[in-house]
Amino acid sequence: MSSLRSDPVNWILPEPIDHFDRLPDSLLLLVFNKIGDVKALGRCCVVSHRFHSLVPQIENVVVRVDCVISDDDSSPSSASYDKSCSAGLISSLFRFLLEGIVKPFQAVAHFLGPKRPTISETLNTHPSSPSSLSVGPVGPRADVNNGEMEQGGVTHHSPTQVLRNFDEIRFLRIELPSGELGIDGGVLLRWRADFGSTLDNCVILGAASVTKNVLCQVPGCGNDGFCPNNNIANVDDNGSIPESFYTNGGLKLRVVWTISSLIAASARHYLLQPIIAEHKTLDSLVLTDADGQGVLCMNRDQLEELRVKPLSASSASKRTQVPALNMRLWYAPHLELPDGIVLNGATLVAIRPSEQSASKKEVSDASWLSTAFEEPYGTAAKMLVKRKTYCLEMNSF
Template sequence: MSSVRSDPVQRTHPQPTDHFDRLPDSLLLLIFNNIGDVKALGRCCVVSRRFHSLVPQVENVVVRVDCVISDDDCSSSSSSDKSRAAGPFSNLFRLVFGGIVKPLQALGQFLGPKRSILNETLNAHSSSALSVGSGGGGDDGETDQGGVTHHSPTQVLRNFDEIRFLRIELPSGELGIDDGVLLKWRADFGSTLDNCVILGATSVINNVHFQVSEFGNDGFCDNSSVTGGSNVGIVDDNGSIPESFYINGGLKLRVVWTISSLIAASARHYLLQPIIAEHKTLDTLVLTDADGQGVLRMNRDQLEELRVKPLSASSASKRTQVPALNMRLWYAPHLELPNGVVLKGATLVAIRPSEQSALKKEVSDASWLSTALEEPYGTAAKMLIKRRTYCLEMNSF
């Protein structure tokens, strides 16, 4: 009896399904746009050929700068300290304090005897280069530190073709200020400065009961005009700046804040030129810092203006020249915000180019300034502009 021998059945295992292959390109781009971070997107590029082809089409990109390398440091490739470029700032200001019949030759005294101290304070990091750590080596890296190759944001962004919203974040603000001091600024640029808002305070106090005598030697308060209570004392000063503001260095400090903020903003603007030139799809560009000290913004019209009308660079350093300016200043010895935070020596400065102010009607301060700064500082701006306004002028520099 013969037996029939059958061949073993050949079994094949089905290939695993890649669920990403089932997603349309439009949905993947939506995911990539929500990721935003340029380093994370770089990692996505190495996942597959499809991802590699889609990432350059991302419209929302965030670049977080790891370090700022000065020109000197780029040559030595050993340090990330920021270089500083100082210049003389005497005779920049002509004050037109309407309503104050006070000779302000004192300003010359502020800027004269201690000019070296002022210039040291005004040193700006305008000759610094921004770099983003890419991790690992590369032929086009600028500086290698600790095994990480650093590239400029311009290099990092070259492979993106469709950027519409770009946010660049520095590791920290350029202006070194003492602990407890508040300094916030927001600047809008086209080919030159369009407007700038600066909010400063000599100190910030959180829900602390104190006497006015604890204000120190700032000299802005008069004990006789303070009414006590469960909250911080309120000074009835009718919105006027006290005479001590000029005597005790309050005005000089605000001059330093203003010029330093403008230099920082113009230095940032200068660094953005190659990025703006290469990415003509941009609708919004924001250059800020992790500390939240300053924000530079440009919208589509301003970006196009810069491409058509090149900026004027300062002869002193690598920054955009600041035009002649009209400024308005509001001041309060101390300002209590609704959340209980108290700003001591609160000062708000609104800045526009002189030519723009002459050609255009002033936009309502309330609508412009209240939206320029994030909360709670927008509320602080609303409160300050209800006080007396003081006008200043600044020459181009």
């Protein structure tokens, strides 16, 4: 029996194998690039020294903004912190900015809905400013203290500070909690703007209201199942803008939408300068919002243009100056899309700087306009450009 006994030393088991160590760095970087979100990547950093060293090398980064932190919130309580996060974006931007554009638009604030914080407030990365954009304490390196903000016992970082931890970003997406434009409920407003050192182009789609054509149950009412007299009247027009559009404030409201969207876009562009200057590897930058209201896009050529050619700042506020513009407008009193969605007072505005209009293809090109929006609004743009075109001009502001 004694011969069956073994020396206890021989019972020592080999160290367990960490199967992640078998994965090449290239595969781990592929996984991290699929994750993208800075919060999730921050959690990955604490898993191991290897992850901590690999995360700063990823090329695809998504920054989702949590909330706006105001220096006026001196109370350290968590209730104050939650209130600042859930308050929503207030847009006093237009009441402040539009006063200095042109006198006919001084009454623009009348058309604006509930107030939200301005884009300059939400994207301000200076810790001493009245308010700062909060991303949360999530970076690959925990020793970055510059730009941190304390609120309710929680440390927050501005996007500029968080992104400094990444060395090889190529594709960057920043998402705000919501759009800047305070508009009444039921109103549709979407815009997309491309910038270099200044505005390259902008497309705006708006509608006074959006309704849904209810499926008609009456036999023989139509092969598509929709009742032609349900929700809207069948309007057989020639594509012209009706006279009432000018007399009932319709045109004035569209001018407000256009100016407001341009100001929001130029303010976003101005405040992206530090990120663009620091990350020279960028190929694409998108700044959008959770509401899908507005999208600012920059490709590699446009990013490089901004680095070598200083932008012109507006004297009215911290935003890029909007150059003199040529605009084309299409309007439909009622626009029914194939899926039954009806846009009432549908308006499409295509904008380019006046100096570019002669050298670049016409803004009426449907392929350029329809790709600016996701469906079903891309289809709406295609339908609108088939209607009569109206040309407008706007001075620099």
